[in-house]
Amino acid sequence: MRPIDCDVHPTVPSLKAIVPYLEPMWRDILERRGLDELHSISYPSNAPITVRNDWRGANGKAASTAEELAKACLDPFGTGTAILNCLYGVQLFYNEDMARAFARAVNDWIRAEWLDRDPRLRASIVVPMQNTEFALAEIERCAPDKRFVQVMMLVSEETPPGRRHHWPVYEAAARHGLTLGIHAGSNYRNPPSPVGWTTYYTEDYVNQSVAFQTALSSLIAEGVFARIPDLKVVLLESGFTWLPGYIWRLTKFWKGTRQEIPWVTEPPMDYIRRNVRFSLQPVDGPPVPAELNRLIEHMDSDELLLFSTDYPHWQFDGLDALPPGLSADLVRKITVDNPMATYARLRETGS
Amino acid sequence: MNVDVLNRSGAEPQISSRLMIADGDIHPRITSAKVLYPWLAKRWQEHFEMFGPRHRQAWEKGPAYPKMQPLASRRDAWTPDGKPPGADLPFMAHQLLDACNVEMGVLNPLNPSGQGFQNQEMGAAFAHAVNNWQVAEWTSKEPRLKASIVVPYEDAELAVKEIQHWAGHKDFVQILLLSRANEPLGTKRYWPIYAAAQEAGLPIGIHAFGYSGSPVTSSGWPSYYIEEMVGHAVCAQAGLTSMVIEGVFEQFPGLKVISIEAGVSWAPALMWRLDAQWKKLKAETPFLKKAPSEYLRSQVWWTSQPIEEPEPRERIGEMLDWLGWDRLIFATDYPHWDFDDPAFALPFRLTDAQRRAVFRENARAVYGC
Numbered sequence: 110m111r112p113i114d115c116d117v118h119p120t121v122p123s124l125k126a127i128v129p130y131l132e133p134m135w136r137d138i139l140e141r142r143g144l145d146e147l148h149s150i151s152y153p154s155n156a157p158i159t160v161r162n163d164w165r166g167a168n169g170k171a172a173s174t175a176e177e178l179a180k181a182c183l184d185p186f187g188t189g190t191a192i193l194n195c196l197y198g199v200q201l202f203y204n205e206d207m208a209r210a211f212a213r214a215v216n217d218w219i220r221a222e223w224l225d226r227d228p229r230l231r232a233s234i235v236v237p238m239q240n241t242e243f244a245l246a247e248i249e250r251c252a253p254d255k256r257f258v259q260v261m262m263l264v265s266e267e268t269p270p271g272r273r274h275h276w277p278v279y280e281a282a283a284r285h286g287l288t289l290g291i292h293a294g295s296n297y298r299n300p301p302s303p304v305g306w307t308t309y310y311t312e313d314y315v316n317q318s319v320a321f322q323t324a325l326s327s328l329i330a331e332g333v334f335a336r337i338p339d340l341k342v343v344l345l346e347s348g349f350t351w352l353p354g355y356i357w358r359l360t361k362f363w364k365g366t367r368q369e370i371p372w373v374t375e376p377p378m379d380y381i382r383r384n385v386r387f388s389l390q391p392v393d394g395p396p397v398p399a400e401l402n403r404l405i406e407h408m409d410s411d412e413l414l415l416f417s418t419d420y421p422h423w424q425f426d427g428l429d430a431l432p433p434g435l436s437a438d439l440v441r442k443i444t445v446d447n448p449m450a451t452y453a454r455l456r457e458t459g460s
Numbered sequence: 461m462n463v464d465v466l467n468r469s470g471a472e473p474q475i476s477s478r479l480m481i482a483d484g485d486i487h488p489r490i491t492s493a494k495v496l497y498p499w500l501a502k503r504w505q506e507h508f509e510m511f512g513p514r515h516r517q518a519w520e521k522g523p524a525y526p527k528m529q530p531l532a533s534r535r536d537a538w539t540p541d542g543k544p545p546g547a548d549l550p551f552m553a554h555q556l557l558d559a560c561n562v563e564m565g566v567l568n569p570l571n572p573s574g575q576g577f578q579n580q581e582m583g584a585a586f587a588h589a590v591n592n593w594q595v596a597e598w599t600s601k602e603p604r605l606k607a608s609i610v611v612p613y614e615d616a617e618l619a620v621k622e623i624q625h626w627a628g629h630k631d632f633v634q635i636l637l638l639s640r641a642n643e644p645l646g647t648k649r650y651w652p653i654y655a656a657a658q659e660a661g662l663p664i665g666i667h668a669f670g671y672s673g674s675p676v677t678s679s680g681w682p683s684y685y686i687e688e689m690v691g692h693a694v695c696a697q698a699g700l701t702s703m704v705i706e707g708v709f710e711q712f713p714g715l716k717v718i719s720i721e722a723g724v725s726w727a728p729a730l731m732w733r734l735d736a737q738w739k740k741l742k743a744e745t746p747f748l749k750k751a752p753s754e755y756l757r758s759q760v761w762w763t764s765q766p767i768e769e770p771e772p773r774e775r776i777g778e779m780l781d782w783l784g785w786d787r788l789i790f791a792t793d794y795p796h797w798d799f800d801d802p803a804f805a806l807p808f809r810l811t812d813a814q815r816r817a818v819f820r821e822n823a824r825a826v827y828g829c
Contacts, residue, residue: 157740265678272683295678302698303691304644305674311741312644312698312705315733316678319694323677326687350732354725354779357768359690365798366528366686393733395782404729407775423740 111189112444113455116292116345116388116417117182119223121147121197121215122173130214130221135207147198147211151263151294152422156310161423171421175226182420183229185428190448190455192258193232194292194345195219200238200263201296208237209247216251224256231455233261233290236278244278252285258454259288259343264320265295271324271331279333283340286453288386291324293317293346318393321347322355325385329359332372334380341451342385346419349387350394353407356381382410386451388417389431389443390424398434405439415451416444479815481802482823483565484763485667485720485791486556486605488598489531489546490590493572495597499589504582513571514578516642516673525685529797537795545795549602556794557604560802563820564829566606567594568636568667568720573610575638576671583612587622591632599631606829608636608665616652623653627660633827634663639695639722640670646702654712663716663761663826666699668692696722697730700756704734707747709755716826717760721793724762725770728782731756757784761826763791764818765800774808789826790819 121127124146128136138144152159160171164181172178183191197215202208212235219232234251236244244260251257260282262270270291282289294317300306302316303323321344328334328342359377367373373380394401405411418430431440449455490496493508517524529535537545537555546552556562574586587610594607609626611619626632635657643649645666657664669692675681676691696719709715731753738745738752748755762783770776780788792799802819810818 157743158737267680269677269679269682269687299678299680300674301678302644302702303674303676303678303695304640304698304702305642305672307644307698307702308647309705309744311738311744312701314741315701315705315730315737316698318729318733319697320678322694323682323687323691324679326690327677327679327682330682330684330687348729348733351726351729353770353775354723354727354729354768355690355693357725357770357775358693358723358766359686361766361769362686362689366684366689368528369684370686391733391736393729393736395728395732400782403778407770407778 110445111187112416113448114186114188114191114418115343115415115448116390117178117191117193117420118422119178119193119195119219120171120173120421121195122170127214127218130217131210135210147201149196149198149201149294150297151313152196153310158314158423160421164421175223175230179227182418186418186430188229190229190231193219193223193230194261194290195233195235196292196294199235200266202239205237205240205243208239209243212237212247213250216247220254231256231258233257233259234287236260236262238262238266238275238278241274241277245281248278248281248285248287252287255454255458257287258452259290261290261292263294263296264291264317264324264347265299265301267296267298269324269327271327271329271333273331276333276336279337279340283337286457288341288343288452290343290345295320317346318348318351322351325355326359329373329377329380330370332370334384335372335374338383340384343388343415343451344385345388346391346422347387348391348393349408349414350392350404352387353404378409382412385413386415386447387413388415388419390417390419392424392432394432398432401432402434411439411442412447412450414443415448478561479819480561480563481790481819483560483562483792483794484718484789484823485765485793486565486567487546487794487796488567488569488594489544490569490572491544491547496586496589496593499592500585504585507582513576515576515671516578517671525688528685532797533795534797534799549598552794553602556792560792563604564606564823564827565604566608566633566827567598568608568665569594569610570669574612575610577612580612580615580618584615584618584622587612591622591626595631606633606827607631608634609662610636611653613637613650613653614642616649619653620656623656623660627662632662633829634665634718637664637666638670639666639668639692639699640672640674642672644702645699646704646706646708651708651711654708654715658712658714663718665718665720666696667720668696668722692721693723693726697726700730700760701734704752704755705745707745709759710748715759718763718789718826719760720763720791721765723766723768724764724783724788725768725776725779727762728779757787761787761789761822763789764805765791765793766798767800767805776806777808777810785814785817786822786825788818789823
């Protein structure tokens with residue numbers, strides 16, 4: 110079977126592209142108030158990592174149509190199915206109503222201009238987590254279309270992702286057979302590092318993996334997986350080589366502090382094995398292939414990794430999306446078996 | 461850690477290590493600001509009593525997240541006559557130094573030490589008093605104990621003054637900062653402290669905890685103590701990332717940094733990620749001459765406690781193969797509840813050279829004693 114690419118980013122060419130999908134009131138507001146493009150500082154437009162150099166078109170941008178994406182990403186990697194995670198900054202609005210309006214427009218744009226144009230494409234439902242009710246409504250609105258396979262939020266939003274007020278969203282996702290994708294990025298309600306605002310973008314990007322560690326702690330400690338055992342969480346562009354060191358520490362402290370979180374009845378790694386998956390890129394591994402295999406051994410499971418190119422972000426060169434030295438068996442698991450096991454809707458619709 | 465609470469008060473401790481060892485993290489308890497009064501101006505005594513330290517946290521007293529144990533301490537660390545843990549030198553000497561065969565232990569005094577006080581003038585006064593107190597009450601009476609220069613790090617000028625006051629004093633072996641400072645520790649406002657440390661030939665010890673006012677996660681304040689405790693590891697990761705990317709290690713090649721009580725098993729993965737991402741983004745930091753991991757591997761050490769506990773435990777050894785066995789300094793964190801005993805902290809086969817490095821020689825290389 111052909112690989113399933115679990116993290117591909119479609120580019121919104123400009124705000125104009127989604128205007129047709131906005132309700133008239135918002136089109137009007139957009140024009141009167143002179144809104145800028147909704148690009149997040151999590152991925153500065155011209156930073157080398159945001160678009161790999163040979164993936165930049167004449168306009169400096171990555172694929173902004175399904176046709177361009179097929180040519181740049183799906184065909185070269187022989188991809189059978191690709192999941193689109195749109196990072197246009199709808200989560201960044203302070204205005205909940207605006208966030209809702211733009212999330213709806215982005216999802217409708219994805220459906221009409223991407224999903225309808227290439228049968229290999231699937232997508233995440235972008236939700237305004239600023240308001241649980243709005244996020245729920247957007248899931249209900251999009252869920253009947255089985256090509257939406259996941260609900261997506263950013264790893265750093267207003268409150269830690271495990272907090273109870275988010276749970277209705279997670280319950281809805283599980284009920285509809287949608288995974289919860291948590292993608293790198295922040296809406297900058299809080300400093301982007303646990304020790305404050307940083308000077309350099311390099312720090313911000315490196316600290317994304319730190320954000321995922323605290324996000325996992327929150328999901329586990331608050332009891333999300335104890336309460337919603339069917340929920341599958343996919344950490345997107347999180348890195349994964351930090352997992353062993355992190356889980357060893359979390360497990361040690363769980364033993365000493367479980368009195369305060371009695372609903373966490375299993376060792377944290379058991380929840381991760383059952384409920385949490387990681388997209389492959391960026392690998393951030395040891396430079397020697399044999400050592401990467403040892404690290405994967407420390408992860409105590411060959412079911413955790415899901416193939417991703419992270420197109421158009423620059424995580425590797427050429428077609429080397431898979432790090433060297435992995436066994437054929439593990440490659441098959443990462444590229445096909447694990448994604449199929451993770452995404453219920455890929456099993457329903459075929460990939 | 462105290463998972464099962466045993467009443468061991470009064471029991472004779474067994475000597476748990478045959479090797480003479482170093483301990484990179486011991487906490488003498490400042491039982492009350494009053495013990496510092498002999499070195500504290502009347503003005504600050506009154507100010508403290510009236511207004512308190514005003515940390516960047518909600519509670520007037522106690523930690524932001526309630527601990528899992530009284531005073532976060534071992535149940536058996538109260539003295540038979542009821543003195544609190546870490547407050548009595550003879551008891552500490554007996555229960556820790558003798559029992560664990562510690563020949564060199566580093567004192568890291570915590571609150572109310574002046575660190576994290578909102579009023580930096582008062583913080584500086586307290587830090588100076590704490591440093592005098594360490595010499596008068598601890599190191600001058602017990603040669604196995606060494607002191608840390610406590611500095612009011614949010615005001616670099618005052619911190620440098622304190623460093624220069626004690627530089628050259630044989631009892632002080634490091635300069636103490638807390639990991640959760642008001643800004644990431646690589647930012648330029650803290651550089652005068654690193655310049656002074658390099659000049660004094662003293663390492664910077666960065667102990668977990670602090671009072672930054674920044675939430676311990678980039679999605680805000682978590683609910684539970686376990687999240688804060690596990691979060692100390694990410695604070696150290698972000699702190700070291702800040703120091704290396706801002707160019708602290710490039711600017712101060714003689715600077716040594718010790719990450720204290722923030723875990724260690726995350727360090728190899730952090731280095732891999734830093735190198736991988738820096739390679740793509742280095743146009744942003746043209747002043748860096750080497751890959752980030754090269755700076756960290758030569759200028760940073762990690763104390764062991766609370767040592768991670770993978771199954772099988774040998775994985776700690778594999779992690780140290782990646783990190784380098786010359787980077788880890790054993791520490792107990794006495795008298796805290798998650799104390800590591802040298803006999804059990806690394807429960808797998810080590811070579812003699814590895815054992816000597818972790819339990820003694822790495823400390824000697826960093827602290828110079």
